[in-house]
Amino acid sequence: xxxxxxxxxxxxxxxxxxxxxxxxxxxxxxxxxxxxxxxxxxxxxxxxxxxxxxxxxxxxx
Amino acid sequence: xxxxxxxxxxxxxxxxxxxxxxxxxxxxxxxxxxxxxxxxxxxxxxxxxxxxxxxxxxxxxxxxxxxxxxxxxxxxxxxxxxxxxxxxxxxxxxxxxxxxxxxxxxxxxxxxxxxxxxxxxxxxxxxxxxxxxxxxxxxxxxxxxxxxxxxxxxxxxxxxxxxxxxxxxxxxxxxxxxxxxxxxxxxxxxxxxxxxxxxxxxxxxxxxxxxxxxxxxxxxxxxxxxxxxxxxxxxxxxxxxxxxxxxxxxxxxxxxxxxxxxxxxxxxxxxxxxxxxxxxxxxxxxxxxxxxxxxxxxxxxxxxxxxxxxxxxxxxxxxxxxxxxxxxxxxxxxxxxxxxxxxxxxxxxxxxxxxxxxxxxxxxxxxxxxxxxxxxxxxxxxxxxxxxxxxxxxxxxxxxxxxxxxxxxxxxxxxxxxxxxxxxxxxxxxxxxxxxxxxxxxxxxxxxxxxxxxxxxxxxxxxxxxxxxxxxxxxxxxx
Numbered sequence: 284x285x286x287x288x289x290x291x292x293x294x295x296x297x298x299x300x301x302x303x304x305x306x307x308x309x310x311x312x313x314x315x316x317x318x319x320x321x322x323x324x325x326x327x328x329x330x331x332x333x334x335x336x337x338x339x340x341x342x343x344x
Numbered sequence: 345x346x347x348x349x350x351x352x353x354x355x356x357x358x359x360x361x362x363x364x365x366x367x368x369x370x371x372x373x374x375x376x377x378x379x380x381x382x383x384x385x386x387x388x389x390x391x392x393x394x395x396x397x398x399x400x401x402x403x404x405x406x407x408x409x410x411x412x413x414x415x416x417x418x419x420x421x422x423x424x425x426x427x428x429x430x431x432x433x434x435x436x437x438x439x440x441x442x443x444x445x446x447x448x449x450x451x452x453x454x455x456x457x458x459x460x461x462x463x464x465x466x467x468x469x470x471x472x473x474x475x476x477x478x479x480x481x482x483x484x485x486x487x488x489x490x491x492x493x494x495x496x497x498x499x500x501x502x503x504x505x506x507x508x509x510x511x512x513x514x515x516x517x518x519x520x521x522x523x524x525x526x527x528x529x530x531x532x533x534x535x536x537x538x539x540x541x542x543x544x545x546x547x548x549x550x551x552x553x554x555x556x557x558x559x560x561x562x563x564x565x566x567x568x569x570x571x572x573x574x575x576x577x578x579x580x581x582x583x584x585x586x587x588x589x590x591x592x593x594x595x596x597x598x599x600x601x602x603x604x605x606x607x608x609x610x611x612x613x614x615x616x617x618x619x620x621x622x623x624x625x626x627x628x629x630x631x632x633x634x635x636x637x638x639x640x641x642x643x644x645x646x647x648x649x650x651x652x653x654x655x656x657x658x659x660x661x662x663x664x665x666x667x668x669x670x671x672x673x674x675x676x677x678x679x680x681x682x683x684x685x686x687x688x689x690x691x692x693x694x695x696x697x698x699x700x701x702x703x704x705x706x707x708x709x710x711x712x713x714x715x716x717x718x719x720x721x722x723x724x725x726x727x728x729x730x731x732x733x734x735x736x737x738x739x740x741x742x743x744x745x746x747x748x749x750x751x752x753x754x755x756x757x758x759x760x761x762x763x764x765x766x767x768x769x770x771x772x773x774x775x776x777x778x779x780x781x782x783x784x785x786x787x788x789x790x791x792x793x794x795x796x797x798x799x800x801x802x803x804x805x806x807x808x809x810x811x812x813x814x815x816x817x818x819x820x821x822x823x
Contacts, residue, residue, distance in 0.1 A: 321694075321695065324656050338703050338707045
């Protein structure tokens with residue numbers, strides 16, 4: 284399991300791939316947010332059995 | 345303007361829908377008078393609060409006169425007949441600019457009403473105008489709107505315009521949307537009642553999306569009784585909205601009756617009481633005591649949430665929002681506010697695996713919470729860890745924890761958007777700074793009845809919801 288999150292230094296590569304330009308003043312904030320969410324989500328995902336599917340159409344019941 | 349002897353009716357700011365409906369149906373108050381008096385209040389107060397994006401003065405007067413004509417002809421539609429309501433600027437209103445409070449949508453003129461607006465009109469409501477929200481509902485500041493309890497503070501958000509307008513009596517109720525707390529947070533911050541129904545309970549057709557799988561639509565009002573009246577109108581499956589779920593809609597007003605003896609209230613021992621302002625913790629603890637006095641059984645429970653649920657919430661919200669805005673973002677990125685732009689940029693760059701894993705984690709939380717709630721009817725928590733922040737403040741320190749406005753505002757609310765459970769906020773106290781505090785009551789899937797019953801019982805045994813702010817522009821009104 285890959286546990287390492289996207290590094291801020293790679294943001295430029297991601298921007299090219301996505302075809303967008305992150306505003307200069309937002310770059311640090313976007314990097315930090317991506318690191319945080321990928322890290323937090325992976326911590327949970329690593330504990331889930333692979334049979335646990337995503338909720339594509341959410342039903343709260 | 346003449347009123348007919350009923351003291352309650354003369355004080356428009358204190359009237360709730362149920363009381364106004366009684367006066368209208370008994371013909372002691374006309375719809376035109378009610379609308380006119382509310383428009384007068386808006387003219388006096390709203391320059392200070394700035395809750396309205398646009399007031400539909402002529403349209404509201406015409407609707408009110410039509411409503412009176414119907415009553416004269418013997419047709420009374422029910423408790424919303426002639427009641428002035430405000431619409432969050434995300435809900436399409438035919439022929440009215442529905443801007444989502446963004447420069448991106450300045451010229452958007454819907455060709456049809458959103459389903460909820462259509463239902464409100466069919467129930468006889470008078471649409472007073474469009475109220476503010478945080479840009480595209482993606483935040484909690486709701487600039488430029490101010491909190492009626494203290495205009496140096498924000499009304500929270502994203503349905504901040506609805507919260508401020510209802511609390512100030514500039515409408516009788518309004519619509520909200522809730523993706524991470526946007527109905528409950530401004531309800532708490534402005535001292536009013538609001539409910540985020542179960543995911544799939546209320547149609548979102550014609551409502552600008554923030555995050556399809558997390559968005560909920562619902563009502564905000566002065567009392568829980570009014571929420572029940574509004575939910576009776578708004579709830580139900582909509583063939584045009586694939587997210588709605590066809591579950592029978594009960595009469596929510598009937599659910600308010602009776603006592604709560606024997607009902608079991610789960611009080612979390614973790615997460616929801618961490619890092620809260622002392623006044624908030626005290627007020628919620630007192631509210632729980634009040635429930636116990638009324639005969640409810642208090643049960644300590646452990647909730648399967650920790651801070652990582654917020655990471656999953658953010659991953660889903662930013663990714664879905666980025667898809668929704670993808671086309672316009674490529675041509676108009678500069679028109680978005682910096683805070684919203686940052687979140688959309690993060691959404692564009694979020695990996696698919698992160699999004700899918702967040703949706704997997706969501707199901708796991710839903711299942712764990714279901715188990716945690718097995719032996720209780722509801723969970724009670726603070727709605728927010730804090731009272732409304734000052735205008736311009738970007739972070740807040742509670743105990744040792746420093747958080748952004750966004751993080752602190754979503755912390756206790758967003759988990760229940762993740763699991764789609766019905767959750768209400770009702771006023772449960774005031775902090776020493778005079779700002780309101782909200783109590784969150786969370787029920788099981790599609791059991792809005794129990795949430796409303798407990799909320800109403802609490803409200804009926806306290807007077808927090810009856811207090812009104814001293815409003816700028818109405819110096820002679822008694823709070």
